[in-house]
Amino acid sequence: MLQQLLGPTRYEIEVMGEEKLASEVVAEAGEKQASLVCIAAIQSGGLAHTRYLCKRLRAQFPDLKIIVGLWGFKGELGPTRDSLLSAGAGQVATSLLESRDQIRTWVRLFLTRVRCQL
Numbered sequence: 001m002l003q004q005l006l007g008p009t010r011y012e013i014e015v016m017g018e019e020k021l022a023s024e025v026v027a028e029a030g031e032k033q034a035s036l037v038c039i040a041a042i043q044s045g046g047l048a049h050t051r052y053l054c055k056r057l058r059a060q061f062p063d064l065k066i067i068v069g070l071w072g073f074k075g076e077l078g079p080t081r082d083s084l085l086s087a088g089a090g091q092v093a094t095s096l097l098e099s100r101d102q103i104r105t106w107v108r109l110f111l112t113r114v115r116c117q118l
Contacts, residue, residue, distance in 0.1 A: 038068075
């Protein structure tokens with residue numbers, strides 16, 4: 001769904017399932033030289049795994065942009081957001097549209113920065 005909101009031909013998106021181990025996700029991010037990773041945490045109880053994945057990605061790739069999508073999250077977001085940010089997430093979104101907007105904003109900023117460095 002996120003890929004459709006972003007535009008299927010505009011962004012290179014690779015979807016990995018929940019069966020992937022954190023080490024496999026980190027390895028693939030390195031192989032693909034990802035500049036942004038969006039972690040969708042849509043199952044209850046998935047926050048511990050999401051925090052762990054953020055920590056692993058941040059440790060391996062300090063400059064990687066990490067966006068966590070807590071789509072359909074119910075409850076007090078403040079402590080959960082703080083926990084994810086301290087684990088290495090750059091931003092936390094609670095809807096697909098918010099995730100889309102965060103990704104689009106980051107891409108515009110990234111492309112502007114790259115053009116300025118040339």
